[in-house]
Amino acid sequence: MKILCYKNSNEINFDYLLNVISKTKHKIGYASGEIDSKALTEFNPDLIIHNIPDVTEFPVKTKAVSININDTDHDKSFSFTNPLSKQYVGECVFLRDLNISDNDIQKFQSDVIYIGSPAVFKDLLCFLTDAKIKINFKFFSHEPHNINGYCGVCNSLDYGKYYKYAKASIAIDKDKNRIRDIIISDGNPVLFDGANTSECISKIQKAISEDARYTLVDFNKDHILKNHTIFDRAIQIFKNVGLTSIAEDIRKQKNIEIGNRK
């Protein structure tokens, strides 16, 4: 089968979905920007997967089945982000490689890690960035922050390594996808409810000085790996449109990836 992946805009879940599809044995073509109908005819895809908003079919007519990753109300449209969408597939985690060489351990080590802008942590941020407290707090963001702990930008494929080698990985308690990411990376989650700063500080201090590990009742690593990976969402999408052979290929690939992590 020939699959055309057309990327209209940068969306992390769509990128992850394309990454999963690229691991199957099918012939994959990639396109973005202006659609060259001649090249499209030459490639002659059987399936087109795209994230063009507000359309229920790929704009250029072909015999290919069109899977739309957008919020339109159509049986072949799927949404990762809008729970009100008819074909909402739900949030999911991406399986990142966690292996590093011994020489790289120091690079990924920290006392506390956060990926994103830490402004959401309010008072807790004052504690984490206080130079007198001497906590090795690292955070990464595309937006420069002129405060202690800002370490520039990091590769999204390395997120799991930072979680794994940090003594504490902080997250807001409602940020379920980030928490899942931390859990599947064998990170140590310390959740902040937005109000109880002193309790969160105490947990962080215990994690740093006593190597305290925290478990979350609602988040089980095996359950997440079994049900909430991008592989599971891809399988769900392809099954829904009747492409069970691709769904089966993806299931096999998932088993290989999970096996490699053990």
Next chain:
Amino acid sequence: MKTTICVENLSYSPFNYEAISDVNRITEKSIEEICFASLDHTHPFMQLNTAIFSSNAIDSSRDGVIIASTINTANVILSCASSSVKLLYLYDLEWMFQPVSYDYMYNILTNKNLRLVLRSEDHIDPVFNLCKREPEAIVPEFNLEEIWNLL
């Protein structure tokens, strides 16, 4: 001492002002071999009493010291095959003002072939936080004689 100062350009910046002033002061009274290597071919914003080369001349530096002042120029001097000592006089915590790749910064700042001098004591903690490396010295205002004394 043979010294090459590698800069992004020679237009105005606080570092360029300090470095050019210091080099002019030294060349006025001594015959030390000091030159600038500029990545961009810009005219110096103030009178400069020494030679200016393009960055490919850094390779010709032998048995002296090559000084970078930014992460980017440090990367350039590290990539040169030269027997000179390579030193980063980190003038600013530049990643706090524009996003820079952590991998790129970490690999440069932890490179064993690069000696590290900071401009301010306030920079010690952020640099240590980033790459677990402490500087050899703090030199608050660019001063070649202080840097030569470290070598």
